[in-house]
Amino acid sequence: MTTYRIGVLYGDGIGPEITRATLEVLKAAVEQTGGADFDYVELPMGWEGIEKYNNPIPQVTIDALQETHGWIMGPHDSASYPKVHQANRNPSGELRHCFDLFANVRPAKTIKGIKSVVGEADLVIYRENTEGFYSDRNMHVGTGEWQITPDIVVSTGVFTRKAAERIAHAAFQMAMQRRKKITIVHKANVIKLGMGLFLNVCRQIGEQYPEVQVDDFHIDAMTAHLVRRAHFFDVIVTENMFGDILSDLAGELVGSLGLAPSINTNENQAMAQAAHGSAPDIAGKNIANPIGMMLSTVMFLEWLASRHGDGNLIQVARMMEHGIFTTVAEGVKTRDLGGSASTTAFTAAVAAHIAR
Known part of the structure; x- marks a missing residue:
């Protein structure tokens, strides 16, 4: 043992x-x-x-x-x-x-005996945990924020192929054990390069898991979809900040x-x-x-x-x-x-x- x-x-x-x-x-x-x-x-x-x-x-x-x-x-x-x-x-x-x-x-799953705002739901969010817009952890040394003047601050978002690939693999592997459905959440229509890279890499990794159905939503639309039809989603994969927000929302929706x-x-x-x-x-x-x-x-x-x-x-x-x-x-x-x-x-x- x-x-x-x-x-x-x-x-x-x-x-x-x-x-x-x-x-x-x-x-x-x-x-x-x-x-x-x-x-x-x-x-x-x-x-x-x-x-x-x-x-x-x-x-x-x-x-x-x-x-x-x-x-x-x-x-x-x-x-x-x-x-x-x-x-x-x-x-x-x-x-x-x-x-x-x-x-x-x-994960966010309804529990018998706990009132859920959205009825039955059973989903799990895979949040990339090392970069994105979390400036206290997206640099090897120091933080990704700079105060140029007392009135100007620059905050960076970091997106790498390596980080997107490994969180995507983890999410797709979980999807293979569940209902074989992945939703990628992003804002690539505005943050075209950074989140565009994240979205494209996740889709490329998805080609290695042909049994898994893949869709994607912008973060603002996704919050509404979670409230309206949380039961529809299985595995969600997203970057650091969006994962933090969505997981708190999902937790409250299924009870607390x-x-x-x-x-x-x-x-x-x-x-x-x-x-x-x-x-x-x-x-x-x-x-x-x-x-x-x-x-x-x-x-x-x-x-x-x-x-x-x-x-x-x-x-x-x-x-x-x-x-x-x-x-x-x-x-x-x-x-x-x-x-x-x-x-x-x-x-x-x-x-x-x-x-x-």
């Missing part, structure tokens, strides 16, 4: 609460299935890193993560950090940049951003990270919704299983997922979803379902 070395970064705000809840459910599923072994490595990030090392993502954490199969990362509250740290990439952006986590994968999971991957490692923020206003109140973090960890296990050919990890993932969905379907929900359960009560209910 392989022992998987997993980093655990608790983060800020509600991060420690929802990460501990996720670990409780994960350990319950591992105990029930008996088919997987994990070595958890707790590492400082966020305010913990600042207090211990004067750095929200200290080098000791980065070095330790190099030796892991991946990690579970709670949200960070970078807006509250001292100004000297706000000037740098936030912890999530730094890890995506440092480890070249080029694919940000964010608090439910929205994601993973960030390269070829060898993955980071489980819920799509929502640190919600400092409710931190420590035991009312945070841990589902997004839990489902992100399910995705992480699925990725590990695929990467290492380990069916035991799939069993653990299915056990966690079943426990979460059964608990919600029975009406046990946190306050943001219209229920009354605390974070710990919801977690205990999920763990109890797994134990049964």
